[in-house]
Amino acid sequence: HVPDAGVLAPLRLDGYLSFHDVAAAARDFGNRCSLLPAAVLHPGSVADVAAAVRRVFQLGERSPLTVAARGHGHSLLGQSQTAGGIVVRMESLGGGARMRVHAGGAGADAPAYVDAPGGALWINVLHETLKHGLAPKSWTDYLHLTVGGTLSNAGVSGQAFRQGPQVSNVNQLEIVTGRGDVVTCSPEENSDLFYGALGGLGQFGIITRARIALEPAPKMVRWIRVLYSDFASFTEDQEALISAERTFDYIEGFVIINRTGILNNWRTSFKPQDPVQASHFQSDGKVLYCLEMTKNFDPDEADIMEQEVGVLLSRLRYIQSTLFHTDVTYLEFLDRVHSSELKLRAQGLWEVPHPWLNLLIPRSTIHRFATEVFGNILKDSNNGPILLYPVNRSKWDNRTSVVIPEEEIFYLVGFLSSAPSASGHGSVEHAVSLNDKIVDFCDKAGVGMKQYLAPYTTQQQWKAHFGARWETFERRKHMYDPLAILAPGQRIFPKASLPMSS
Numbered sequence: 001h002v003p004d005a006g007v008l009a010p011l012r013l014d015g016y017l018s019f020h021d022v023a024a025a026a027r028d029f030g031n032r033c034s035l036l037p038a039a040v041l042h043p044g045s046v047a048d049v050a051a052a053v054r055r056v057f058q059l060g061e062r063s064p065l066t067v068a069a070r071g072h073g074h075s076l077l078g079q080s081q082t083a084g085g086i087v088v089r090m091e092s093l094g095g096g097a098r099m100r101v102h103a104g105g106a107g108a109d110a111p112a113y114v115d116a117p118g119g120a121l122w123i124n125v126l127h128e129t130l131k132h133g134l135a136p137k138s139w140t141d142y143l144h145l146t147v148g149g150t151l152s153n154a155g156v157s158g159q160a161f162r163q164g165p166q167v168s169n170v171n172q173l174e175i176v177t178g179r180g181d182v183v184t185c186s187p188e189e190n191s192d193l194f195y196g197a198l199g200g201l202g203q204f205g206i207i208t209r210a211r212i213a214l215e216p217a218p219k220m221v222r223w224i225r226v227l228y229s230d231f232a233s234f235t236e237d238q239e240a241l242i243s244a245e246r247t248f249d250y251i252e253g254f255v256i257i258n259r260t261g262i263l264n265n266w267r268t269s270f271k272p273q274d275p276v277q278a279s280h281f282q283s284d285g286k287v288l289y290c291l292e293m294t295k296n297f298d299p300d301e302a303d304i305m306e307q308e309v310g311v312l313l314s315r316l317r318y319i320q321s322t323l324f325h326t327d328v329t330y331l332e333f334l335d336r337v338h339s340s341e342l343k344l345r346a347q348g349l350w351e352v353p354h355p356w357l358n359l360l361i362p363r364s365t366i367h368r369f370a371t372e373v374f375g376n377i378l379k380d381s382n383n384g385p386i387l388l389y390p391v392n393r394s395k396w397d398n399r400t401s402v403v404i405p406e407e408e409i410f411y412l413v414g415f416l417s418s419a420p421s422a423s424g425h426g427s428v429e430h431a432v433s434l435n436d437k438i439v440d441f442c443d444k445a446g447v448g449m450k451q452y453l454a455p456y457t458t459q460q461q462w463k464a465h466f467g468a469r470w471e472t473f474e475r476r477k478h479m480y481d482p483l484a485i486l487a488p489g490q491r492i493f494p495k496a497s498l499p500m501s502s
């Protein structure tokens with residue numbers, strides 16, 4: 001049943017409604033789910049977004065129409081799609097011309113920020129702010145994602161241990177609610193909606209603008225990798241680094257099980273002496289752990305950076321012959337995954353299915369988790385990079401909708417699998433069966449895991465995910481999107497007349 005999006009036709013829009021590109025809006029990065037919308041709205045203004053949502057709201061609960069904001073469509077399982085509804089192409093409002101950089105003044109009273117459209121790609125926010133010598137503080141590993149898309153999840157990368165996730169670095173939002181109202185919100189004004197929308201999986205409104213905190217942009221980056229064969233030393237060093245006062249500016253880590261093939265190494269453009277490809281280092285088939293760090297520096301003060309890095313490295317217990325580093329610009333470092341994307345695209349390997357699994361594991365159970373997962377479940381193979389790095393809970397604002405483990409330190413563990421073949425080890429089925437084993441282990445062993453970018457398909461699962469926070473999440477839904485019009489692809493609140501799809 002395809003509902004009639006023609007009900008939007010009488011609207012006077014600054015942009016336009018299209019019907020020919022519905023197939024493209026039924027795809028995402030996960031490439032495992034395809035829900036065909038009735039139409040795609042290319043908004044020319046925030047008023048267009050509000051008018052479309054308001055119209056659907058006015059149709060009432062008997063109308064099956066829903067509205068899905070689509071960022072860059074980098075969801076994994078249809079989260080930015082809608083079956084038979086309206087997809088709002090947020091990138092139409094994402095251009096640099098709509099960005100406003102406020103350079104701020106001296107002192108803490110006038111901090112710098114940028115007002116960026118919800119549909120702006122982070123790479124474009126970076127380009128725009130760099131013109132003023134400024135940059136956002138917290139990132140994702142990949143910048144071709146939208147502001148509204150990552151803020152609806154959390155936005156986590158190697159800066160989060162110090163700066164918090166991206167949702168901790170926003171001062172104000174402009175939101176179109178599920179009633180079609182345009183609301184400005186911040187910690188001081190409409191704070192319930194502000195915190196609800198951050199990590200809110202698009203459930204309470206469409207973010208049309210975000211005020212993002214800025215800092216002076218670093219010029220250069222010393223980018224360092226070292227290897228460990230011992231998991232305990234690897235994680236102890238990571239934890240010591242994220243807890244220290246004077247430390248690196250970015251700290252991540254990854255697990256190296258299978259060192260061959262572009263699909264296992266796509267995540268980075270780290271060039272000069274990539275340890276992942278360093279053939280001279282023999283590990284006898286053992287699992288290796290790579291600690292990745294950066295130190296920002298001004299080329300005029302490279303000596304100071306060298307000294308500081310030397311002191312920091314001297315406290316670590318990595319395998320001494322495996323220290324690799326390179327110096328790149330801040331922009332090159334932040335945009336590092338994009339060059340790999342281009343290589344994969346050239347080989348047709350970017351559009352393959354991506355059965356990713358992202359977990360947040362408390363510090364107290366990370367060893368048990370690693371023993372089972374890397375020693376047993378994934379002993380011989382993996383289908384893509386595996387990230388593993390700690391962050392501190394105190395940097396996450398617990399008033400947002402983001403769900404994280406209870407402990408002060410927890411790990412982000414990302415299994416970024418690709419499934420290039422229809423059967424065998426490279427298939428979706430194989431990757432999903434490994435993911436299921438990992439999740440199953442976590443449940444049975446009481447690991448205290450929470451999923452990030454969770455692909456749950458029933459409200460029961462979501463209730464378990466939110467735990468004690470479910471009541472607040474549900475209350476906010478009734479308040480801001482009472483007809484459950486928005487982001488139906490998250491499968492949290494089915495619109496009354498629509499069956500829950502999986």
Ligand SMILES: Cc1cc2nc3c(=O)[nH]c(=O)nc-3n(C[C@H](O)[C@H](O)[C@H](O)COP(=O)(O)OP(=O)(O)OC[C@H]3O[C@@H](n4cnc5c(N)ncnc54)[C@H](O)[C@@H]3O)c2cc1C
Nearest residue numbers: 071072073074075080118140141146148149155156202207
């Ligand atoms: C290669 C790659 C690397 C990644 N690296 C990281 C990483 O390092 N850290 C990290 O945290 N995440 C990472 N992600 C995940 C990323 O945060 C999610 O894919 C997220 O969905 C953002 O993608 P998007 O902007 O394309 O949004 P979409 O996938 O289009 O949308 C995501 C969800 O948000 C909703 N939405 C979209 N725009 C808005 C808006 N303006 N207002 C309200 N709701 C909206 C959609 O309806 C959907 O439910 C990565 C993803 C990929 C593909």
